[in-house]
Structures are given as structure tokens and as C-alpha cells.
Amino acid sequence: MLSVVLLAALVSAGVGAGYSVARPLLDDGSAYLARDDKVAHVNGESRKIDAQTGPLAAGGEPLQITRLGDGRLVAVNKKDGTYTVIDPSTMLPTGPKSAVPDGGSEIEGISTASGGYVINKRTGAVREVPAPGRPAGAPIQLPPGIRAAVPAGNSMWLLVPDGRILEVTGGRVVRTVRLDAPVIGITVADGHAVAVTRAGRAFALDAGGPRSVGELRLSGDRILLGSWRGAGRYVLGVDTRSRRAAALDPRTGHVEVADLAAQPGSLLGAPVVLDDTVYVPDYSAPGLRRFNASTGAMRQTVPAEGWRHGEPFDLQVSGGRIWANNQFQRWAITVDRSGNARFPDLGQGGTTSRAPDPGSGRGPVGTPVRRPVRAKPGSGAGVPSRNRLPGRGEGNGPGSGSGNGRGTPKPSPPPAQQARPVPDVVGLTKESACRLIRNAGHRCVASIDPTPVTDNSRLGVVTAQNPGQGAVPSDRRVTITYPNSFVVPDVKGGLQEDGCDRLQRLGMNCDAKLGDPPPDAQQTGRVYGQTPAAGQVAKQGDTATLTYYGTNPTVPSVVGLDRDEACSRLQGAGFACADNHELAGNFRVVNRQDAAGQQLPPNTPINIYWSPWRAVPFYITETSPNVWTMQQGGGTFLVGRAYTAADGNIPGARPVNQFSCTSGQRCRGLEPNRFYSRLQAWDGWVNEGPAAVFMSCGADTKPIYRVWKDVGAQRRYGITDSPTSWGAEDSEQLGCVWP
Structure with a gap:
């Protein structure tokens, strides 16, 4: 399959004699798509092929294209294990094909901001694609069985079988990261590489080390993370077992989970995002299921009509559009930022810059663009009946994007005098077949093939039709036969x-x-x-x-473990992990659990109790004579561990306000003066807001007091856990802290 990342703008350049290829701009909505054995540049506005390469693959060999940071293309042949570097200004190879030892389907091109790599996941070999005029460096040998690879900035991040995450920059490994919990994959969100644990915890891989950005609310080993070829702000994931998808905002920690409403057994792929809309490929339908990342609301599915049932297709974001493409299908899908879908017909024409025989020394010959014959709507001319989607690309068919954005009604059958020859629908899904038949002016009649199939990809796929292709039946009835068992x-x-x-x-x-x-x-x-x-x-x-066969498993003890590790152990033992939040001195550490040591049925939810609120140390420091200030992180005397103002929603929260007085009699002899209280106002003093959030007193906590006494003309304030030893004349309990 073809995948493309469009990273740089291009200018015009001449090709051959008297012909110029208009190089794509970032804002023209274009993409590079594989078309049969070639790579084509498709203009997003005209939805036509502007230019294409010569043959890069034999019949049926899948291609993957990656746009490097310097603008070049890397075309990987996923069948024979070779790759070709292409100059997009001429659509010609910059040199002969390069072979990857033991290559094949596990080869992938990765684009970084300034260059790129070709990796062999099976063998662990990593090759940097050298800049023009620079010799290739020595390959990097990583452990065989690379599980995932994504780009972020000038780096490439790889997940290797032992759970380590390696950062490669400049052709060498510069950093190794290991999380404390099992990692299911890595993805890209908000410009950062992000690792996700089996328990659904997401960590941004920043320069300062892994940084927690939230929880995906999906867990297990059946999670597909978002594709870097369509990455945006959100961390994306799809649970192929429950057929749910999630979008986590790493800036806020907010997560939305959507039920994709896919059929049991549906083949789902890695999602992409454009602005706030997440697109999930459903190869079984086939089509694009989509939902709003900020609300979780589902949107109308974009159908891939005419595409083979159960056959994977490529999905990417390029030029501000969603592009879905099957290299061997005539029709592509593009969706703009408003959600309007178009279905470009790429089955004919295109510009070919013929690649010379490597080593021949002969240059290419450019040929002008040959456009498909465009028939008037409804005429049926210029496009073979098979795979034709009448109305597609004309702005008036289903999914064309016209209308109010809430979906387009099914077209009514044309009048009798507009009936056209019956299209060939054998091999299509029953839904796609009936649409084509109706759009040709006929009635679609279903008939069940009683022969059961053994492959679910053939369920609902047309095995016979009557009458056949080209006929115009007098009764306008076309019967399709398909299996449903x-x-x-x-x-x-x-x-x-x-x-x-x-x-x-x-x-x-x-x-x-x-x-x-x-x-x-x-x-x-x-x-x-x-x-x-x-x-x-x-x-x-x-x-x-x-x-x-089996016996009920035993619930393991997970008290004292990090929440992610605790859930991983419970899930590994066959149980579900049920989170319960409670205030505790340890952050994200399980304080207690239910049913440890008991034998319970598999998938029983086991309650674990842990604190999602992080307590930080607070200190007091004498900032001026006899005036004490409470602050985080460091100081003269430790008060204890409490919470910041951002955690004002903790159970039993007791915000402690800071009051100040800079001058005047109200300052009681100290200018400035300061005290801390749970009061909201004090005459003549300024309430500067919560300096800390203490809590209600309970086990393992200690009380903290505001204290004061008069010394001469001065009113002196302090904070202590022992008013008597401070010599206080009076006190106010502020709340409790962790020692």
C-alpha cells in the first residue's frame, strides 16, 4: 500500500522538451498515491493526476511512498524488498533501485524533518537515506523484530522487542528509554513521540524523559495506535476487540472514547486525524468511520464504494485533506476540513516521465498529461461500467460534499429513458452493487446464494448477476446473488x-x-x-x-505497585482492572485492593484504590524579619506534603489562602506582614488566593495551624504543627498534610 507524508513546498521545473510539471504546493490539497505500478501526484482541487512516474513495480506488487524532509520521495516495493528515491520535480529516480537484504513486506520508509530512513523491521536493519551527493552511512543494526517506528522532529523512535524505545538521530542511536510498564506501541501526537502502555497510559518522550500526558481509556494487546502518516494534536487508539476508539488530548489530559458501531469481526486499521475529526479505516465495510475528538460524537461514515470487501487500503493526511487509496482500485477518496468527501476517478491518463534503464545514461522523455474522457452526468460515456460510480466527483453524488454537511441522501433512480447498460458488479459487496445498479436506472433484487463460505471476506460479496454486464433489461430488474452464511x-x-x-x-x-x-x-x-x-x-x-478446561484464576496482590503495573498484572492473570480514586500520600500507587488471593471467574473486575493527585512538599522561610512565607519545593522548615491550587478538587479539600499587608496600622507593626488562613477576607489585608490545598485530617496525616502572638507593637504570625511549643496566644487549624 502507498503512504505519503507531504512536508515541503515545491516549485516548477521543466521535464523533457516543451513540457513542465507543476510541482505541488503545501496548500493545494495534493497527495502522492500509488496507481497500479506507478506513483501519481494527484491535485486536491482538480482531483486529477498532474504527473506520475514510470513503472516502479511489477503487476500486483504493493508500493509505499514516503516524502522525506528534503522533499524527495522514497518508493518502497513491499514485495521484492527494494526502494527507489524519486525527485518530485521530474518524477524520475535519482539513481538505481536499492535492495534491502531479506526485505519484503516488513520494509518501511520513515520521514524526519530533515531526511529519512528505510528500516527492515524483521531483521532490525536501519539505513539512513543520504542527502543528494552524500554517500550512504553505515547501516545501524538493531534487535530483529522492530515492533514500531515513528518520526518526531529530526529523530526516529523505534520500539524493539525487549520493550526499550530507541531514539535515532543523525544515523545513530542517541538515547534509550524504558518505561516501568509493558509498552504496546508508539505513535505521534502534538509533535512528540508518545509511548502507550498495555494499561492505556500515554507518555510523551521529551528531552527531559518520559512525561505522562494522560490515559487512553483503552487497554490490552489489541490496541492499534494512530498512524504517524496522519498525526495531529491527539493520541489516538482503536481497540479492535471492542471496536471502540479513543482520542486523548496531551495538552489537557481530556479523553473521549467512541463506539465505532462496526460489525463483530470487522477488520479495523490505524486511525488518523484532521483537525478535530478522527478517521478509522474499516476494511470490512469498507469505508472510513469518523468521530469528533473533542466530544466523542460519531459522524456519518464515508463509504468506499466499489472497493473489495476486506482488502486493506492506505489512509493518510496530505495537503490539509484526508486521502484514502487502494493502489489497485480506480477510485480514491479525499475528505476536506469541512468533512466533504470526493471520489476522484484516477483510472485513466496522467503524465508519465519515463524512467531510463539504470546505467543506460539516457535521460527521460516527458509526455503530456492525458486526461480521462469526462462524460456528461448520466451519459455513462468515457468510463467503463465496471467500478464506475455515477455522480462521484461531479459534486452531486453521495458523499460529494454538497449540502449541509450532515450527509447526502441516496440519489433517486434516473427516469426510464435514462436507463443505461447494466454494470458488472460481480465481486463487489451487495451494498456497492445495488448502488451501481440503481444509479444505472435499474432495480436491485437480492437473491441468497445457499452455498456457505469459509472466509468472512466473501460474505455479502456478489457471486452472480442476472442479466450480465451490458444488458438493458426491459423490466429494469437486476438480480444479484451473494452468500450470507x-x-x-x-x-x-x-x-x-x-x-x-x-x-x-x-x-x-x-x-x-x-x-x-x-x-x-x-x-x-x-x-x-x-x-x-x-x-x-x-x-x-x-x-x-x-x-x-481450566480453574478460576487467583487474584494477585498488587498493593504497593504503580497503577499501570498493577493493572497489567491483573489483566495478565485474566481479570479486569477497576480503578477507584482515593486520597493517599503515594501518587499513582495502589494503596489497597479487593479480593487478593481469592479464586474468581475470569474477567471479574478487581477494584484497586489509588490517588491520581500528586502531593508536593511545602516549606516556610523567613522572607523578612519575623515574617514567614509558605512555598513549594524548598525553604527553611518543612511543613509537610500537600496539594497545589490546581488540585482544589481533592476529597476533603481545605484551601489555605495567603493574606498580605504592605503598610498602615492594619499591618500590626510589620511592613510588610503576612499570614495564612482559611478565611476568605480580612479587613485591610489582601487575599492573594490559595497558597496550598490542605486536606481533612485522617490516618497518616498531621494537623497544621496558623499561630500568632503579640511581641511589643508587632503581631507575629507563624505556621506550625505544635502551637504550644511555638508559644502561640491563639491558633487556627488550617487542615492536615502528609508528613
């Missing part, structure tokens, strides 16, 4: 998790039930009962029940 596979003997996963991919719901104790240790977790049985016929949405 499948043969239930045999999952007995396998692990319960694997069995459920296989059935869910067929569209079934899976109800796993703990059964008898295992006859031996090797049978633990293995399925011995299955309903419906293997070989029976079922439909999507049916429920399968799997009974497996």
Missing part, C-alpha cells in the same frame, strides 16, 4: 482465545465459558466444547459458545 470451523483442541478470535473474524459473537478442571496441565485453556458444532452453518451476528 458460512461453515463453522472446528476450534476444539485449540486455546480459547484463538478460537474466539477466529470465530469473531467470521462475524460471530463468542461466549467463552470456564468448564471442567484440566485433565493435565497441557489442556489448561483448551476448548473441549463448541456450539454450534464444526461443520454447521451460521450467519454473521450468531453467537458461538466455547467451553474450555
